[in-house]
Amino acid sequence: xxxxxxxxxxxxxxxxxxxxxxxxxxxxxxxxxxxxxxxxxxxxxxxxxxxxxxxxxxxxxxxxxxxxxxxxxxxxxxxxxxxxxxxxxxxxxxxxxxxxxxxxxxxxxxxxxxxxxxxxxxxxxxxxxxxxxxxxxxxxxxxxxxxxxxxxxxxxxxxxxxxxxxxxxxxxxxxxxxxxxxxxxxxxxxxxxxxxxxxxxxxxxxxxxxxxxxxxxxxxxxxxxxxxxxxxxxxxxxxxxxxxxxxxxxxxxxxxxxxxxxxxxxxxxxxxxxxxxxxxxxxxxxxxxxxxxxxxxxxxxxxxxxxxxxxxxxxxxxxxxxxxxxxxxxxxxxxxxxx
Numbered sequence: 360x361x362x363x364x365x366x367x368x369x370x371x372x373x374x375x376x377x378x379x380x381x382x383x384x385x386x387x388x389x390x391x392x393x394x395x396x397x398x399x400x401x402x403x404x405x406x407x408x409x410x411x412x413x414x415x416x417x418x419x420x421x422x423x424x425x426x427x428x429x430x431x432x433x434x435x436x437x438x439x440x441x442x443x444x445x446x447x448x449x450x451x452x453x454x455x456x457x458x459x460x461x462x463x464x465x466x467x468x469x470x471x472x473x474x475x476x477x478x479x480x481x482x483x484x485x486x487x488x489x490x491x492x493x494x495x496x497x498x499x500x501x502x503x504x505x506x507x508x509x510x511x512x513x514x515x516x517x518x519x520x521x522x523x524x525x526x527x528x529x530x531x532x533x534x535x536x537x538x539x540x541x542x543x544x545x546x547x548x549x550x551x552x553x554x555x556x557x558x559x560x561x562x563x564x565x566x567x568x569x570x571x572x573x574x575x576x577x578x579x580x581x582x583x584x585x586x587x588x589x590x591x592x593x594x595x596x597x598x599x600x601x602x603x604x605x606x607x608x609x610x611x612x613x614x615x616x617x618x619x620x621x622x623x624x625x626x627x628x629x630x631x632x633x634x635x636x637x638x639x640x641x642x643x644x645x646x647x648x649x650x651x652x653x654x655x656x657x658x659x660x661x662x663x664x665x666x667x668x669x670x671x672x673x674x675x676x677x678x679x680x681x682x683x684x685x686x687x688x689x690x691x692x693x694x695x696x697x698x
Contacts, residue, residue, distance in 0.1 A: 360631050361656040365621040368650035369523035371612055373682055374602035377562035378593050381405045384568055386427040390434055392583045393570040400590040402603040407448035407486035410470035419452040432477040444605035446484040455492050467500045483508040484606055502528055509610045519548055520561035527610055535565035537585050538577040550589055555596045615647045635691040646688035655679045661698035667691045
């Protein structure tokens with residue numbers, strides 16, 4: 360068989376759309392009210408936590424969402440075990456009354472190590488607070504801390520979705536809240552006016568705050584009913600064409616894809632071997648799943664595919680083209696044989 364091209368898909372499973380949801384502040388209502396819905400719709404979430412307040416009542420200066428209980432390490436470890444991710448929302452969520460007084464070393468560096476120790480694993484994404492006023496400074500700090508792979512930011516007055524070539528240190532988030540018509544929320548991304556054709560090929564990151572039946576602030580928090588409405592909307596519109604993933608997994612896929620090179624190392628009438636090379640990855644990423652789209656000069660017929668972990672089921676995606684998703688790392692090989 361002769362392979363004519365090997366392309367690394369922009370998104371896992373060559374998805375037509377990628378969806379993530381972030382729950383800012385890390386309060387316990389997320390576990391009680393959002394987690395069951397996320398499990399029902401198979402949409403893993405991300406919790407952006409205030410590292411200096413784990414297991415305590417929220418006590419952020421000048422915040423209108425204080426006194427709600429912040430999840431502790433045991434709650435966050437449970438969410439990690441269920442396929443969720445945890446992002447760092449700073450040490451204390453400092454106010455912006457005087458940005459020059461913010462201790463960025465504590466907010467960005469010390470908080471990273473606190474979470475890594477508390478959770479027993481790295482927390483590779485920083486979720487910027489009050490993005491506009493301090494974003495440039497936060498980005499400069501985050502980019503030089505070795506453990507971080509990305510930075511999310513608010514999308515008011517700018518971009519709202521992320522293309523496959525997104526900047527990992529400028530991941531745009533879209534406001535998701537009980538009030539579906541608020542300033543800065545484009546109608547085409549709202550629950551009521553959502554236009555699926557405008558997000559084709561994109562990654563949408565919705566962000567909300569508390570998830571409660573009695574919504575404390577309609578412009579930033581949401582009820583379980585409205586959250587379920589959003590999840591149902593995504594599943595109904597996109598079905599299995601959507602990759603629902605936590606932000607960690609999307610960012611890791613992007614790094615793997617951008618560093619990946621493939622070549623045909625062996626080829627005969629009935630067999631072919633694809634060699635995978637992924638050099639120069641950040642040290643905290645050694646491997647991960649990648650999706651390859653392989654084209655052939657002629658119909659290969661039924662295929663048997665073996666990746667690094669054993670048999671892989673290829674998916675036909677057109678005439679003489681198949682899609683393969685498997686574990687990939689520098690030096691991996693994928694063997695194909697007529698079946």
